[in-house]
Amino acid sequence: MKEINIGILGLGTVGTGIAKILLENESLITSRLGAKLILKRAADLDLQRDRGITFKDGVLTTDPFEIVDDPDIEIILEMIGGETIAYDLILKSIDNGKHVVTANKALLASQGNLLFKAAAAKGVTIAFEPSVAGCMPIIKTLRETLVANHIQSICGILNGTCNYILSKITDEGVSFESALAGAQAEGFAEADPTLDIEGFDTAHKLAILSSIAFGMEINLKDIYVEGITKITPMDIDFADQYGYKIKLLAITKFAGESVEARVHPTMIPLSNPLSNVNGSLNAVTISGDAVGDMMLYGHGAGMMPTASAAISDIVDISRALLNKSVSRVPMLSFQTENIRNIPIHPIDEISSIYYFRFSALDQPGVLSKISGILGDHDISIKSVHQTEQKLNGAVPIFMLTHQAREAQVKKALAKIASLEVIADEPLPIRIEG
């Protein structure tokens, strides 16, 4: 039986999960693939830690370059993360004619255009199913299942940490800070949670998805990103009362010669299936001209779900190697010559309906001042809500608008913020259907 040699760079959570599944489910994978996947080498700086795996003699090394230079290894799993050594190792692997599987969304979002070109020039593949939405086949679905569809939009909950925190605020009414601390205590958030809670991790994933959905070059820098740190239990209470949930969404929409691509907290109605995605789970809805709306839902992170996605890529590459058909599916979904540089709309140019929370001094005439400024900026108010609650002595005023332009909203809110009767920065949250 044919054997295919694999090398893993990095035995962190996902790398360890891959090694575990390759060893524990070996006969299952062989019974489907018809060939053996051999874990020939694995590199990590820390070889002392007990990972619950018995590696054969000679498999482990502290030097990942030994692995990418091993002529017997055909597939490299880059599971180190980050943008420095991982970049060098992937380029070296490509240079050595090896195929690469990576979960490194940060690197693909920033250096993907270059890496995919290098791989194509060398006739090797970079596979990246584990980089977005964990176990869910979002890359395969966009590239293969929806091949006959013009993708119209993608909307996803792509960061388990943020979804866990927002669910905790919703369920327990605690503050953002306390929910974050809870998430950290339970292992759902990193010690430095910036990448997650500020929306950057979600943006990395969105940059990849937009590219393969629309046939555009990867463009991270023009994606609008706003995190979840300003969301309070008051906002979530309001949402709850009026039939909404607040989720950190990655949104991309095709608009002819440009696309929208943005990451921000979003109010969605309970009729939207994403509103039922709670805790650390992820989900992605995709709209295509033939399929209408479809959704994938499951574990977007974690050792075994992400490792499962990585092995589906290993098997895909192995099948290609066994059949000598390595470039069967284009890495970025479209044939290289059809990938265009489609611009992303500046966020100022989008239209949306909005939720606003104002914090005002309890004085007569406040509402008239706020609504006057909104009117001056062509923002029409759908409803106004006030409660008895006070926050730091100020009274919260909630509003829902009709469709308005982002640029006008920014100007109006800045003007309102400068009013003497306004106690705190106004908070806008965009609403999606």
Add this chain to the structure above:
Amino acid sequence: MKEINIGILGLGTVGTGIAKILLENESLITSRLGAKLILKRAADLDLQRDRGITFKDGVLTTDPFEIVDDPDIEIILEMIGGETIAYDLILKSIDNGKHVVTANKALLASQGNLLFKAAAAKGVTIAFEPSVAGCMPIIKTLRETLVANHIQSICGILNGTCNYILSKITDEGVSFESALAGAQAEGFAEADPTLDIEGFDTAHKLAILSSIAFGMEINLKDIYVEGITKITPMDIDFADQYGYKIKLLAITKFAGESVEARVHPTMIPLSNPLSNVNGSLNAVTISGDAVGDMMLYGHGAGMMPTASAAISDIVDISRALLNKSVSRVPMLSFQTENIRNIPIHPIDEISSIYYFRFSALDQPGVLSKISGILGDHDISIKSVHQTEQKLNGAVPIFMLTHQAREAQVKKALAKIASLEVIADEPLPIRIEG
């Protein structure tokens, strides 16, 4: 640019959808595939009907055998349905060395073992993504994405007609008969709805899914099937009050040396994401040892969603043809020599928790008689509920049980049904977590 010739047999709803997408989205598909898909021939008995498509001269014929005998055509789309002429046409296509895409779950469920063997012997592929769950990539996900997972169970809403009817009873409180008539008027149910409402269509799909999930031969005849015709608004009201929904589920579970495979109305708690799948939508949850639970959700039928799935299969085969790698993924997920004849449990041997609805005369001592018989059969009652409502002069009694054996339940309900105080056949509904 390389061209691949395609022939469609049957220009009904799905066949017409495929032709439409091939023509309308031609340049999109080419920009992804890197080759042209040419609709060379299409057969239908009715060539007069306006399908909103301009076919080139010479494409249409009334004789499907002309197409399967055309030496220029490499891929045949069997979109006729049924088990007679479709069977002959698929066998002839295979015999002529052509690849086949089919949405014909009834045929695959009954004759699949034979057809897949014939295709393997000839070195051609039968692709069948459109046969289950419309646009959703359930076949691809089981065969490719979850390749590293022992599949533990699959649970799905796979019939849009039944889900539409159950949603209508839930939302409008109407009877089954009235909901069915509504579904027929709105085009969501056939004039003869038997295949759908009795659960057979769902069973066909489950036979296919169980096979590729577990590596077993296709086995339709041992699947337990129960339709939705006995469900009343009362059952749905009860479910609603106690936090459940009633759905027609296809359930298959791996149990070591055998599997469960059954189709029946099922109560599921609101925390189960399938409970939120309403109207004609479909959804499938899959549990794997690495991925945990994941779900696919979308349009399970209809012209364009099903056509989209068919074209994903055409493109997969085309990619294989372009790369000369036709047997890249085994048709039934496992290498032929690893496909076993795994038996399906008789339904009598399963355990479940149950909802029972009894219809009893309004007399003292009824509850004691019923609970006595249940106790004699080792069925322990979790709760009993009675309402003021009456149905044909009788009083409904609702019960929820703890885990019980199906064989015991059948015996107990038969005994209870024979009591003089019981006015109507007792209705059991199995409950899944």
